Structures are given as C-alpha cells and as structure tokens.
Amino acid sequence: MKKVYLLVCVMLLTLSIFTGCSNSESASSSEGQNESGNNEIELKYWVPFSGGDGDYMKAMVQEFNKTNSDIHVEMLNLKWEEYYTKLRTAVVSKQAPDVAVAHTSYLGEIVPSDMVYELDPIAEEAGVKWESFNENILNATVFNDKHMAIPLDTHAMVMFYNKKILGDAGLLDSDGNPKIEPGAEGFIDFLKQVQKKAPKDIMPFVGTSNGNNPFWMWWALYSQMDGELLSEDGKKAAFNNDEGKEALQFISDLVHEDKLWPKNVKNGGEIFAAGKAAVNFNGVWSTGTYEKNKSLEFGVTTIPQLYDQKATWGDSHTIVLPVQKEVNDEKQKAAVTFANWLAQNGAMWSKAGHVPSKPEVIESTEFTEQPYRKDYVGVIDDVNFMPSSEKLMPIGDALRANFDLVMNGQASVDEVMTKAEKEVNQLLSK
Amino acid sequence: MEPVSIVNENKKQQKKRKANKVIGLLSNKKKLSLNLFAWLFLSPYLLFYSWFMLYPIVKGFIISLYEWSIGNERTFVGFGNYKSIFQDSFFWEALSNTVYFVVISTPTLVITGILLALIVNAKLKGTGFLRSAFFLPHILSISVISSIWVFVLQPYTGLMNAVLKSIGITTEIFWLDSENLAWLSILLATIWWTVGFNMVLFLAGLQEIPDDYYEAARIDGANSWHCFRFITLPLLKGVILLVVVLQSIASFKLFGQSYLMTNGGPGTSTRTLVQYIYETGFRSNEMGVASAMSYVLFLVMILFAIVQFKFMSKKD
Numbered sequence: 001m002k003k004v005y006l007l008v009c010v011m012l013l014t015l016s017i018f019t020g021c022s023n024s025e026s027a028s029s030s031e032g033q034n035e036s037g038n039n040e041i042e043l044k045y046w047v048p049f050s051g052g053d054g055d056y057m058k059a060m061v062q063e064f065n066k067t068n069s070d071i072h073v074e075m076l077n078l079k080w081e082e083y084y085t086k087l088r089t090a091v092v093s094k095q096a097p098d099v100a101v102a103h104t105s106y107l108g109e110i111v112p113s114d115m116v117y118e119l120d121p122i123a124e125e126a127g128v129k130w131e132s133f134n135e136n137i138l139n140a141t142v143f144n145d146k147h148m149a150i151p152l153d154t155h156a157m158v159m160f161y162n163k164k165i166l167g168d169a170g171l172l173d174s175d176g177n178p179k180i181e182p183g184a185e186g187f188i189d190f191l192k193q194v195q196k197k198a199p200k201d202i203m204p205f206v207g208t209s210n211g212n213n214p215f216w217m218w219w220a221l222y223s224q225m226d227g228e229l230l231s232e233d234g235k236k237a238a239f240n241n242d243e244g245k246e247a248l249q250f251i252s253d254l255v256h257e258d259k260l261w262p263k264n265v266k267n268g269g270e271i272f273a274a275g276k277a278a279v280n281f282n283g284v285w286s287t288g289t290y291e292k293n294k295s296l297e298f299g300v301t302t303i304p305q306l307y308d309q310k311a312t313w314g315d316s317h318t319i320v321l322p323v324q325k326e327v328n329d330e331k332q333k334a335a336v337t338f339a340n341w342l343a344q345n346g347a348m349w350s351k352a353g354h355v356p357s358k359p360e361v362i363e364s365t366e367f368t369e370q371p372y373r374k375d376y377v378g379v380i381d382d383v384n385f386m387p388s389s390e391k392l393m394p395i396g397d398a399l400r401a402n403f404d405l406v407m408n409g410q411a412s413v414d415e416v417m418t419k420a421e422k423e424v425n426q427l428l429s430k
Numbered sequence: 431m432e433p434v435s436i437v438n439e440n441k442k443q444q445k446k447r448k449a450n451k452v453i454g455l456l457s458n459k460k461k462l463s464l465n466l467f468a469w470l471f472l473s474p475y476l477l478f479y480s481w482f483m484l485y486p487i488v489k490g491f492i493i494s495l496y497e498w499s500i501g502n503e504r505t506f507v508g509f510g511n512y513k514s515i516f517q518d519s520f521f522w523e524a525l526s527n528t529v530y531f532v533v534i535s536t537p538t539l540v541i542t543g544i545l546l547a548l549i550v551n552a553k554l555k556g557t558g559f560l561r562s563a564f565f566l567p568h569i570l571s572i573s574v575i576s577s578i579w580v581f582v583l584q585p586y587t588g589l590m591n592a593v594l595k596s597i598g599i600t601t602e603i604f605w606l607d608s609e610n611l612a613w614l615s616i617l618l619a620t621i622w623w624t625v626g627f628n629m630v631l632f633l634a635g636l637q638e639i640p641d642d643y644y645e646a647a648r649i650d651g652a653n654s655w656h657c658f659r660f661i662t663l664p665l666l667k668g669v670i671l672l673v674v675v676l677q678s679i680a681s682f683k684l685f686g687q688s689y690l691m692t693n694g695g696p697g698t699s700t701r702t703l704v705q706y707i708y709e710t711g712f713r714s715n716e717m718g719v720a721s722a723m724s725y726v727l728f729l730v731m732i733l734f735a736i737v738q739f740k741f742m743s744k745k746d
Contacts (some may be wrong), residue, residue, distance in 0.1 A: 012552040070578040085712045092500050109715075196470045210607075210695060213641045264607040266584035274587075430716065 003256040032276030043073045044097040046090075048083035052288055053352035060348050061247045063244040064341055068383065073099075084109075084393075087322065091115045096322035098337035101151065104140045104316040108388025111143045116320040119147045119336060122329075126336035133343070134369040137316050137357050140385040149318035150339040151352035153346060156314030156379040157216045160272060160280040160290065163297040169197035169278075176299065178279075182304040184250055191260040194278045205254060205261040206277035214251055215396065216313035217281055218403060220303055221247035223311035223384035231426075234389050237424035240417045248413045250306070252406050264408055272298075284379070287353040287372050300375050302382060316357070319343075357381050391427050398423040454536070475594055477540045494721035503717075511722035524699060525730070526704040531688075531702065532681040532734075535617055539677050540619060540670065543628030548631070548658075561633075565626035572623075576690035579619040584690075609699045614691045616700060619687050624680065628673050635669035636662070671742045676737055682731050703727050 028331050061075045064392065074205040076097070078086060084106060090096045091110075102110065110116055123130070133151060141149040147293045166172050171193060173179050180190045194204040207213040219229075225243040230236065254261040265271065272280035273293050280286075281303060291299055303312045319339035321332060342349065347358025347366035355377055356362055368374055386392060402420040411419075472675040494512070497505045515521045550561045567575065580590045583605035591603055605615045643661050652660070663670075687693060694701030703723065711720030 045546075069744055110501075213695065262586065263602075264585050264604040266580060266606065267587060271587065294596055391714065394692050394709065397709060401693075401695065401698055404695050408604070408696050410696055427714065430714070 012387070020316050023343070024377065029169055032294045034365045040069070040330060042073045043071060043099055043331065043335055043338060045075045045338070046083075046097040046100040047075060047077050048080040048101060049077055052350060053285060053354070056349060056352040057085060060345060063345070063348070068337075069158065069296060070342070071338060073338055075285050088115065089125060092320045094325040094399065096324060098321070098324070098331050099338060100319045100320055100322055101152070101317050104137075104149070104151070104318055104390075105386055105392055107141060107143070107318070107320070108392055110320070110391050111148050111322045111388070112359045112390055115323055116148055117327075119150065119321065122332050122336050123147060123150075123322075126333050126339045126340060128336060131377070132361055133357050136381050136383060137213045138222050140316065140388075141318055143388070149320045150336070150343055151337075151357040152317045152319060152343055153349060153357055154314050154316045154380055155354045156312050156376075156383045157220055157281055157285050158284050158287065158300055158302055158312070158379060160282055160298055160300050162272070162275060162278050163299050164275070165198050165202055165278045166194070168170060169194060171197070177301070178299075180304055182305065187261070187304055187306055188254075188258060191254075191279065193257065195260060197245035198278060201276065203262050203265075203271065205279045205281075206271050207261065207281050209255070209261070209263065209265045211400050213268060214403045214407050215400045216283075217251055218244075218247050218399075219313040219384070219386065220281075220311060221250060223313070224305060224307035224309055225306060228360060228387070228388060229395075230424075231389050234387065235428055237428070239419045239424075245413050248406060249416065251403075255407060256409055270376060274378040283353075284376060285353040291372070295378055300372050302376055311384045312379055312382045314379060314385065316385075317354070328409065371430050389428075391430075394427050395424050398427065482641045485578075489720045490724060492723050493717055496718045497716075498718040498721070499715045500717065501556050503716075507718065511718045512726070515719060515723055515726065520698065520701075520706060521690075521703075524701050524703045525726075527701060528682060528684065528703040528727075529730075530554070530683050531613070531616070532678050534613065535620055535684075536674060536678045538617065539621060539625055539628055539681075540673055542625050543632050543673060544666075546625060546629040547632035547636055548662075549722075551633055564629055566628040569621050569724045570623070572686035573690060575619055575623045576687060579615065579622075580691055605695050606692050609696060612696065612700050616687050616691060620681075620684070620690060623687075626678065631669055631673055632666065639665045670737070674742070675738055678734055678738070679731055682727065682734070696701075 043375055045061065046139075047054070047057055048182065058077070059395075061073050065072055084102075087096070087100060087102070088110070102116070107116075119128070128150065130147060137154050138147075141147065142149055161178050161376055163176065166178055167176075171179055171190065178190065178351060182188055191204040198204070207217070222239065223246055225247065227241070227243045227247070229236045231238045255263055268277075268280060269282055269286055269289065271277050272282070272292055273296060277297055284300075287300060290296055296352045302310070319335075320344060321335050324331075342396070343357055343360070344360055346354075346361040347364055350356050350361075350367055350370065353373075355373070356367060361367055362377055362380070389395065402411075402416045402423070405414055406416050482521065495506060495508060497507050497511070512659045546564050550564065585591055585602045585604055585607075588605075590605065594603065603611070605611050643665075644657055647657050647661060683704055684702045685708065688700045688702055688704050689708075692700045694705050704727070707720045707723045707727070710716050710723065
C-alpha cells in the first residue's frame with residue numbers, strides 16, 4: 001500500500017513539472033479581449049533593437065496598438081548578438097513569434113531553409129502595395145519572384161563631417177559642404193589638407209579600426225568598382241581580384257601610408273562625437289547619437305564616389321512571418337497589416353536615423369522637416385546589398401577577422417585576400 | 431477475508447517485526463520502502479540532473495555524429511565531424527590558444543589568490559574593506575567587466591594610456607591589438623574579475639588552520655617564511671588542489687573576456703576553443719561539428735583534471 005502511495009507521489013511531482021511547462025504555452029497564445037469586448041488578435045513581435053532604436057520601435061508599437069483596436073502587438077526586444085540564434089531555434093521548436101524583424105542580409109539564410117512564410121497570398125488582402133516601395137530595397141527581399149519580407153527601411157554607411165573643424169580649416173564651400181575633389185586622390189588630398197590645417201590633436205579621419213567599419217567600408221569601395229562577393233552560383237569566393245585588393249589597399253593606406261586614420265581606434269563614433277575628428281564613415285543610425293551631442297556641429301552626406309560609380313554598404317530591416325506550428329490566416333493577415341503600417345509610418349522610424357522604404361514617406365513633410373535625414377536620403381538607391389547566401393554571416397566573420405590584420409599592420413593586403421578567399425571557399429564547400 | 435485470518439496476519443507481522451529487531455536486520459520489503467523514500471527525496475534533483483545534464487551530454491554526443499544544422503535535414507556521418515576538425519587548422523589554433531591561456535592564467539590566479547587571502551587574513555586594520563573590495567568584481571557580469579576593461583585599455587581615449595602619458599610614456603600602446611598585449615589584457619581582466627573567488631576559498635582554508643600551530647612554531651624560533659612554508663602551505667594543500675582544478679577548468683572555458691574584449695583578434699590569435707565552437711555552431715549553423723569540438727574540449731579537460739589529481743595527491 002505504501003509503495004503505491006509513494007509511486008503516486010513521484011508521478012504527481014513529475015506531472016506537475018510537465019504541466020508547468022505546457023501551461024505557460026497555452027496561456028501565452030490565448031487571445032485577449034479589448035475594451036469594447038471584441039476578440040482582439042494578439043501578435044508576438046520580436047526585434048533585435050538592443051541599441052538606441054529600440055525606443056523608437058516601442059513608441060511605434062504603442063501608437064499602432066492605440067490606433068488599431070482589433071490587433072494587439074506585444075514586442076520583445078532581444079539582444080542583437082543572440083537574436084538570430086533565438087529566432088532560428090524558436091522556429092524549429094515551433095514557438096516562433098507571429099511577426100519578427102530580419103535584416104535583408106539574413107533572408108538568404110532563412111528563406112532557403114523555409115523558416116518564413118511567403119507573403120504574396122496574404123499581402124493583397126492586408127492592403128500591401130508592393131509598387132509603393134523603393135525598388136532597390138524591395139528587390140533584395142524577393143526570392144524566386146516571391147515576396148518574402150516587407151522592407152521597413154534601409155540603413156547604409158554614410159559620411160559624417162565636423163563642420164566646425166572643416167570650416168575653421170577653410171575646407172567648406174559657401175553652401176557648407178566639404179570641398180572634396182572627385183576620385184580617390186581627391187579624397188586623400190582633402191584629408192591631407194585637414195591634417196595640415198586643423199589643430200594637431202584632431203584626427204582627419206576616424207572610424208572603429210576593427211570589425212564592421214573596415215568591412216563595410218571595403219564593401220562600399222569595392223561596390224563602387226562593381227565588384228562581386230561571390231561567384232554567380234554562390235559557391236565560390238569572387239573578391240580576391242584587383243578591385244578587391246585596391247579597395248582594401250585604399251583603406252590600409254589611409255591608416256599606414258598617409259596616417260590619416262590613426263591605428264587601432266576602438267571607439268570611432270565616440271571620438272567623432274567628442275569633436276576630435278574631422279571625417280567619419282559610419283552607419284546612418286549614428287545621426288541619432290550625434291544629434292544628442294548639442295555642442296557637435298556636424299554634417300552628413302553620402303559616401304563620396306571614389307571610383308567608377310556611386311555605391312555604399314547597406315542593409316535593411318524587414319518584417320517577416322516566421323513559420324508557425326499551424327497556419328492561422330487571421331493572425332497572418334494581422335501581422336502583415338501591422339508590418340505594412342510600420343512601413344507606412346516610416347517617418348516615425350526615421351527618427352532613429354534609418355531611411356524609410358517608401359518614396360511617399362520620404363517625400364512627406366514629417367520626414368523632410370527632420371534635420372540631416374534628407375542629406376543622405378540618396379543612399380536608398382546607392383546601397384549595394386550583399387548577395388544572399390546561407391553562409392553570409394560566417395563569411396562576414398572571416399572577412400572581418402582578416403581585414404583586422406591589415407588594419408593593425410600584421411599582414412599585407414595580398415596575404416589577407418588570399419587567406420580570406422581560402423577561408424570563404426572552405427565555408428562555402430561545407 | 432475472515433476476521434480471524436486478519437488477526438493471524440497481524441500477529442504474524444508483529445512476530446516478524448520483533449524478530450527483525452532482535453536480529454537487527456530489515457526485511458526486504460522494508461528495505462525497499464526505505465529505498466523508495468530515499469529515491470523520493472532524490473527524485474527532484476535527479477530529475478533536473480538527468481534532464482539538464484545527462485540528457486544534453488548524451489544528446490550532444492549523438493549530434494556530434496551527424497551533419498546537423500538547425501532547420502535543415504540531418505545526415506549521419508559517424509566520426510566524420512571528428513575527422514574534419516582534426517584537419518582544421520583553426521581548430522588547432524583555437525585549442526592551442528586555449529591551452530596557452532590555461533597555462534598562463536592558472537598559476538597566476540592561484541598565486542594571486544593565495545597572496546590576497548594572506549593579506550586579508552592578516553589581522554590588520556581595514557581588512558574587512560579589502561575583503562569585499564577584492565571580491566566585489568566577481569559579482570559583476572562578464573559584459574560589464576569587458577566594457578570596463580575596453581574602456582580602460584582602448585587607445586587615444588583610454589584611461590591606461592592617459593595615465594601612462596601623465597608619467598611620461600607618450601607613445602600610444604595598443605593593448606588590445608597586438609597578440610602578446612592582448613593576452614596580457616585578457617589575463618588582467620580575468621584576474622580582476624575572478625581572483626576574489628579563489629581568495630575566498632583560500633581564506634576559508636587559512637581560517638581552518640589552528641593558531642596554536644603558529645604559536646608553537648614561533649616558540650621554536652620559526653620566522654614568518656617558515657610558518658608559511660611549513661605550516662600554511664602543507665595545510666592548504668587540499669584547497670590548493672581544489673582551486674587549481676577549478677581554475678584550470680574555468681580557464682579552459684574562456685570565452686566572454688576574449689570574445690568581448692578582442693573578439694578573438696587580432697586576426698584569430700586570441701580566439702579560444704569555446705569561441706570557435708560558438709561560431710561554428712551558431713554563426714555557421716554546423717551543430718554537428720560544434721558538438722564534436724565540444725567533446726574534444728571535454729576530453730582534454732577530463733585528462734587535465736585526472737593528471738592534476740594524480741600528480742597532486744601522490745605527494746601525500
């Protein structure tokens with residue numbers, strides 16, 4: 001008798017743990033009721049905005065919830081570093097959010113492995129007008145003629161300059177724009193003049209010397225020479241060529257040859273924000289940060305054309321619908337409605353510095369009356385998206401690690417390009 | 431059943447119980463029920479242990495035998511993943527970086543731990559303050575630690591170079607961008623972060639040693655060094671063994687400091703095995719290969735621990 005009693009105890013204990021897990025799941029997916037008593041559709045929404053832009057997105061979600069009584073969006077802001085790992089595992093374990101942000105550069109990884117829904121069947125019903133998006137941005141989200149994501153913005157690398165430093169050195173024209181002669185030499189000459197005329201402790205050029213900054217800059221310059229990252233079939237590296245080397249050599253010369261960009265800078269943005277540097281290549285989102293520093297007089301423009309054509313590095317935030325346990329038409333429609341609303345209200349989002357994805361938003365007064373934004377709005381057509389590849393993230397890691405060696409003077413451009421090519425081919429062969 | 435037989439049963443049981451008491455042995459049945467009680471009390475722990483430790487360990491090994499990426503099909507490859515990592519030069523680089531860090535960090539952290547413990551154990555004024563000051567960094571998270579040290583060590587605007595400048599060293603020192611200095615910086619941050627824990631363990635060990643031993647030694651004419659060498663050290667042996675083992679295991683698992691301070695750089699020269707496992711698993715999405723590497727790390731760590739135990743307990 002006692003044995004039975006004990007067994008029951010053990011089983012109850014086990015059971016309570018099991019049910020503890022499943023309860024929470026059913027609770028979170030239940031549909032709430034709004035004030036008017038109508039059934040409200042609950043959407044779980046994941047974003048990777050652990051930086052400053054999280055606040056702007058939060059404000060947008062609040063605004064959406066206020067103006068749309070039949071849909072309630074609950075936003076979860078995750079750390080950018082672990083975001084995609086979490087998203088991927090959530091999809092596989094069938095606990096994915098109903099709607100999520102994904103970078104265009106990441107679509108190449110999740111679309112081929114069927115982790116997001118195709119949007120065409122739902123889009124029309126939810127009122128999405130594809131033709132109202134900027135073509136360059138939209139095209140990067142189309143796979144096999146199918147729309148896989150709703151682009152929200154583009155964020156690109158642009159050029160910031162300190163107006164006070166350049167003005168004192170007499171390097172601004174009457175409109176307040178920097179006097180830069182065309183071509184790579186023109187840009188170098190300009191920076192050399194800054195070096196000569198500005199105070200000694202001012203850095204002519206600044207950016208964080210490792211990681212993304214050199215990588216993005218290389219991609220911008222390489223794109224200006226119409227370079228390709230991968231072969232057409234996406235199975236081989238295609239950047240170890242004269243153009244690829246020239247772009248990297250240009251960056252290397254800025255640091256080592258002409259000493260215009262001090263070596264091993266760890267906090268390029270902060271140095272520029274502190275008014276200690278004349279020119280800074282950085283992402284458009286830095287506008288929001290620099291604006292907050294009232295004593296900083298800065299201007300912003302697209303990256304100068306140093307080679308054959310205008311181009312820069314950039315990426316987009318897009319909205320995707322991760323694959324669920326079971327298809328729920330109502331939720332999908334609500335999710336697309338929400339995504340479309342976000343794109344339509346891109347002017348709110350542009351406060352974070354990003355360029356909206358819809359031309360009509362860019363033309364709206366709500367956008368144009370914000371300072372700085374219109375100075376770099378042209379990047380929307382200059383952005384050269386990286387090719388979609390399932391291995392784009394590790395490829396980026398390999399290139400960053402190798403370019404760092406050039407940046408701190410441990411290896412030559414030739415050595416590094418050969419090494420990077422080998423590593424990327426190895427990644428792609430797996 | 432008839433009432434009589436029940437009474438008989440009870441009587442029989444009573445007799446049996448008495449007999450057991452007399453012999454001092456328990457019946458099988460009773461043993462079983464006692465065992466069951468033990469299992470009942472153990473079950474919550476066992477459940478979590480098997481769920482969160484045993485199961486993942488076994489599962490990890492199974493994954494290491496597959497070509498396994500999240501969201502895609504899996505194919506069984508046997509020991510193919512192990513074969514491929516042994517041919518991967520980055521794996522060997524990462525492993526040797528890890529071993530290098532274990533070699534430089536373990537003695538440093540053990541010795542500084544003992545020294546700090548001796549300082550705070552000395553009956554001086556302000557040791558209470560020192561005790562908490564030395565231990566405090568340990569409660570901070572790795573991201574905070576790394577941010578602080580990057581802030582201190584970064585060139586042009588960092589605290590360290592500013593201090594050096596004020597004492598006349600004007601060249602910019604790139605603490606995080608040359609291989610040796612980068613290791614030094616990581617080591618420095620690690621010491622600052624974790625030495626407090628070792629100190630507490632040593633402090634507990636020191637306080638176990640009775641004062642009379644020192645008194646007796648003093649009467650016999652021993653100086654401080656003698657006391658330390660012939661009383662403190664031998665009596666701390668158990669704690670030292672423990673700390674060395676714990677420390678080398680912790681050093682093998684180095685990830686956060688190097689990942690956040692140098693991102694494995696310059697190049698890949700401070701990339702540790704755990705970082706490489708992370709990159710392979712979660713950036714390249716090759717779970718099978720990453721699991722295989724984890725198993726190699728696991729084996730290396732076990733080997734290290736066994737050698738340490740053998741080596742250190744032999745001297746007794």
